[in-house]
Amino acid sequence: MIKQLVNLFKLRIGFIMMLTALVAMAATPGRSVTLTEMIVLALTVLVAAASAGAFNQYYETDLDALMARTRNRPFVTGVLTKGPFWLMVINGLLFVSVAIAAVVLNGMAALYIFLGAFFYAVVYTVWLKRRTWMNIVIGGASGSFAVLAGAAAVDPVLTPVPIQLALVLFFWTPSHFWSLAIAQNKDYAAAGVPMLPAIAGNEYAAKVVLGNTLILVGISIMPYFYGMGWLYLLGAVSGGGYFLYRNLKMIQDAGRKNAMASFFASLIQLSLLLIGTVLDVLILS
Structure with missing residues (x-):
């Protein structure tokens, strides 16, 4: 049952959003934050992302049943039954997380947490996914709001570095997801x-992935010119360079093997960027 709940709430995605919010909090200049604020930011971003992930599966049961990658999800298999109870749980998780963020952090941080969930659950899942190939581009803004939430928890007035990191997440999402979509092309077509x-x-x-990743890497270097140090730059350049390399390999052969390698390279790129940011703040600040 635990495995089913991890699947339902898409906790892997939520964990990535939580990490980006915490790193943005660390990278934002301003006052010192308390341990309580860090914990509240982490949990509220994670819970809000989990509620959006669960709604995505609740709403898309028909699509999930048609794809090999998703047909084992709990609402498809019948392990969980769709109905008012689960809608109440999903909405309740979002309401509680946003309310706690508003009380402990501030209104802007809470707003960004809400918008992150809203963009994934409503803009991407309901409005765009079945209608346009731009679905993941616009809906991908969901990840950017996690970054903005972390920054706003320190200072509601956003500064250049967190804005640039939010743009990094915005351009990261299409390259990340389209790489997976290339590998799963037959599923989406079916x-x-x-x-x-x-x-x-x-x-x-x-x-298109290569072009998007070039923009992503260019933007990821920009924080170096706005106060971040060489450790950040090292993480951005090394991770971005490897991602571009895997993109080039995928252009040479856009089969499943290279597409999955590009997908995992996107995770490596983001990880190195986040690690570089944290080390830069801890060592060079």
């Missing part, structure tokens, strides 16, 4: 979901 590879082909999508 389900009728207009993901870019399903409507334009893997080869074209791979070229």
Whole structure:
């Protein structure tokens, strides 16, 4: 049952959002935050992301049943039964997380936490996913709001570095997800979901991924010119360089193997960027 709940709430995605929020909090200049504020930020971002992930699965049961990657999700298999109870749980988790963030952190941090969940659950899942290949581009702003929430917890008035890190997450999401979508092209085509590879082909999508990643890497270097140090730059350049390398390999052969390698490279790129940020703040600040 624990495994099913981890699946339902998409806790792996939530954990990434939580880490980006905490790193943004650390990278934002200003007052010192308390341990309580750090814990509250981490948990409220994680819980809000979990509620959005659960709603995504609740709403998309029909699509999930058509794809090999998702047909074992609990609402599809019947392990969990759709109904008012689960909608109450999902909405309740979001309400509680946003309310606690507003009380302990501030109103702007709470607003960004809410918008992160709203963009994933409503903008991406309900409005865009079945209608346009731009779904993951616009809906991907969900991750950016986690960064802004972390920064706003320190200072509601946003400064250049957290804004740039939010843009990094915005451009990271399409390259990350389209790499997976290339690997899962047949699934999305069978389900009728207009993901870019399903409507334009893997080869074209791979070229778009490379172009998007070039923008991503360019933006990821910018914080170095706004106060971040060489440790941050090292993480941004090394992770970005490896991601670009895997993108180029995917252009040469847009098969499943290279697409999954590109997908995992996106995780390495983000991890090195976050690690570089934390080390830069701890050692060079």
